[in-house]
Amino acid sequence: MAMTVLALLWLLLPSQDGRTSLVDATVWVLAGAEGRGTGWVCNRERRWIVTNYHVVGDANEIDLIFPEFRDGKLVTDRESYVRDFNRLRRRFRLIRRHLTRDLASIEAQTLPDQAKSLGLAASTYPGQAVCLVGNRRDLDTLWNFNRGKVRQSFHSKEGIPWRTDRLAKGCRLLAIDSLVHEGDSGGPVVNDRHEVVGVVSAVLFQAQQITAAIELDELRAFLEEPLNKTPPEKREPTPYEKALRSVILVESQSSRHRATGIIVNAQRKIAVTTLSAVGSNDRVLSMFPRWDKQIVLPDIAAYVRQPRVSAVVMAKDSRRNLALVQLGSISTDATSVDLVDQPARTGESLHAIGNPNGIEALWLYSAVHVRQTGKVVLSSKKEDGSAEVLILQSPAAGNDSGGPIVNTRGELVAIASGKEGPESQVAYALGLAEIQAFLREHRWVIEPKVAESYVRRMERFRRVHWWNEAANEAKEAIRIDPKHAATWQLLPELTLQSGNKSEALALAKKALEILPPRLQSGPLMTLARIRLLESNSSAAGEHIQSILLLDPKCAPAFVLRAALHRLAVRVDLAMKDADEAIWLAPNAAEGFAERSLIHVARKDYDRALDDVNRAIELDPYNPALWESRAALQLVRGEKGKSSDDKKAAEELRKANQIR
Known part of the structure; x- marks a missing residue:
């Protein structure tokens, strides 16, 4: 508390090295019957004052009131200024106003002797x-101070609604975590050297009441000053800058909300995010920050056309609200986050990075503080139990979760859960011990060492049609255990699906040598598929017969035999085998997919569509199914839906071809 008071006193008073007092540079702006705001002196020699366009509006009468001092003390009582209004007000000349920058400049006829001007900063950055200082209307005082930190700068495509117009449309804005109110508009936002980095403009209510300020370069352009082209001054990297290269954006098909993730192992391309972010999906999309000369690009527009990186959900933990994902590729700029050695303490100041919804920017900084530690239920199911958390003083998350909470060294202290308290500015973050335990429990994902770990990874990749990755994991399992039966049953098929027919043929033959007869259905199935691809129906049929002798209830064998019958125009026999396959494996997509093709052969397009819809529900990552449905919809005259499904199939094929 003492430090806070000292900091405010330092801002109020001139410093010994000649820096001006902030309050001496500010004015109270009264425009017409309604316009009330703040302004500041940007050039004492020219008597220029800057405020917002929306403060002066189209008013014909504008008055300026400067701070008054009595016995060396600042008069803050608003009523005192109202009583002495006629004595204190000063005449002006409106020089210029700019709607799209929400700025206006005023030339005062005279300035009080104590009035100082504020210079412009060289640059600004997240975490600064x-x-x-402002004159909010709901308080009985003027010249009210507030502190905060820059969260991000960004280009506002939509602007800010005002009357029937939109302010700052196409303008660069600063997002600041200090709350403002009507009457603060037009006030200066300054750094610790009293240099202006922005001008308070509005509150972004759709973005969790983030304060928006007109950014430095927009202010320079308005004042017709040359843009600063000198490199930013050298300084120590901020906690934000230290941690940002470990952060990713996470998107899922089941939600329009964006979320955040943290890279925990860059070498193996592993990241952690929340279960809320991935939902019920087995695969999500991710994106890395883009950089320009070591400065992150924050504007959403810069990422619209950026290809997303597909990621497989490897593990989920509902109690901790965590998920582990395997990224298909990783940016060359990306690094692993370091975990802190000791948990955070009550009262400790920390730093967060996230992607809250409702704002046209990414990679936002937040200053947070530990209010307390405790246990909270993070899962949607109370029976899952509680998890250890940090209770944080924090800006609203805007439906974001999964972002890192780091210390001053950029080390991971906690993970934002997305759960917020009943009162504003309170959030919960999963604590260090829970994160460490989660990573230990899923060491098989991050650092597989035994064959079974590689097999588990293989199964995750197989489920989402990452055939190359699945085959590579299977080979690693066999490298550790050359006679691992479960892997030999699947490796030939995985290799065939990845597009290497000759290798798949050789592996199938080798698997038949290694596996006992009762476990040979897998490689025999691969041989049957290869022969069917070669239009060798006879050989394919022999392999299918061998499989059914080994396992009379092998659903995939019935599916393949149904395909043989369909190609030979034995439609009734094909339907019988397809029905049998579905009976044996009602949750397998391939039976429904084959029966859909049989319905097409019978020109029963309605039933064909029903079956392919069910197949897509069961296997949404199979592009061939989407292509089949696109063809059916085209036959039914549904061109729009057909086009959408073709596009979805193309996107899936790209996502399945892992870099």
Whole structure:
């Protein structure tokens, strides 16, 4: 508390090295009957004052009131200024106003002797400490100070609604975590050297009431000052900058909300996010920050056309609200996050990075503080139990979760859960011990060492049609255990699906040598598929017969025999085998997919569509199914739906071809 008071006193008073007092540079702006706001002196020699366009609006009468001092003390009582309004107000000349920048400049006829001007900063950055001064209408005082930090700068495509117009449309804005109110508009946002980095403009209510300020370069352009082209001053990297290269954006098909993730092993391309972020999906999309000369690009527009990286959900933990994902590829700029050695303490100041929804920017910084530690239920199911958390003083998350909470060294202390308290500015983050335990429990994902770990990874990749990755994991399992039966049953098929027919043929023959007869259905199935691809129906039929002798209830064998019958125009026999396959394996997509083709052969397109819809529900990552449905919809005259499914199939094929 003492440090806070000292900091505010430092801002109020001139410093010994000549820096101006912030309050001496500010004015109260009264425009017409309604316009009330703040302004500041940007050029004492020219008597120029800057405020917002929406403060002065189209008013014909604008008055300026400067702070008054009595016995060396600042008068803050609003009523005192109202009583002495006629004595204190000063005349002006409106020089210029700019709707799209929400700025206006005023030339005062005279300035009080104590009035100082504020210079412009060279640059600003996320995490920078700033101070604001304003004259909010709901308080009985003027020249009210507030502190905060820059969360991000961004280009606002939509702007800010005002009357029938939109302010700052196409303008660069600063997002600041300091709350403002009507009357603060037009006030300066300054750094610790009293240099202006922005001008308070509005509150972004759709973005969890983030304060928006007109950004530095927009202010320079408005004042017709040359843009600063000198490189930013050298300084120590901020916690935000230290941690950002470990952060990713996470998107899922089941939600329009964006979320955040953290790279925990860059070498193996492993990241952690929340279960809320991935939902019920087995695969999600991810994206890395883009950089320009070591500065992150924050604008959403810069990422619209950026290809997303597919990621497989490897593990889920509902109690901790965590998920582990395997990225298909990783940016060359990406690094692994370091975990802190000791948990955070009550009262400790920390730093967060996230992607809250409702704002046209990514990679937002937040200053957070540990209010307490405790246990909270993070799962949607109370029976899952509680998890150890940090209770944080934090800006609203905007449906974001999964972002890192780091210390001043950029080390991971906690993970934002997305769960917020009943009151504003309270959030819960999963604690260090829970994160460490989660990573230990899923060491098989991050650092597989035994054959079974590689097999588990193989199964995850197989489920989402990452055939190359699945085959590679199977080979690693066999390298550790050359006679691992479960892997030999699947490796030939995985290799065939990855597009290497000759290798698949050789592996199938080798598997038949290694496996006992009762376990040979897998490689025999691969041989049957290869012969069917070669139009050798006779050989394919022999292999299918061998499989059914080994396992009379092998559903995939019935599916393949149904395909043989269909190709030979034995439609009734094909339907019988397809029905049998579905009876044996009602949750397998391939039986429904084959029966759909049989319905097409019978020109029963309605039933064909029903079956292919069910197949897609069961195997949504199979592009061939989407292509089949596209063809059916085209036959039915549904061109729009057909086009959408073709596009989905193309996107799946690209995503399945892992870099």
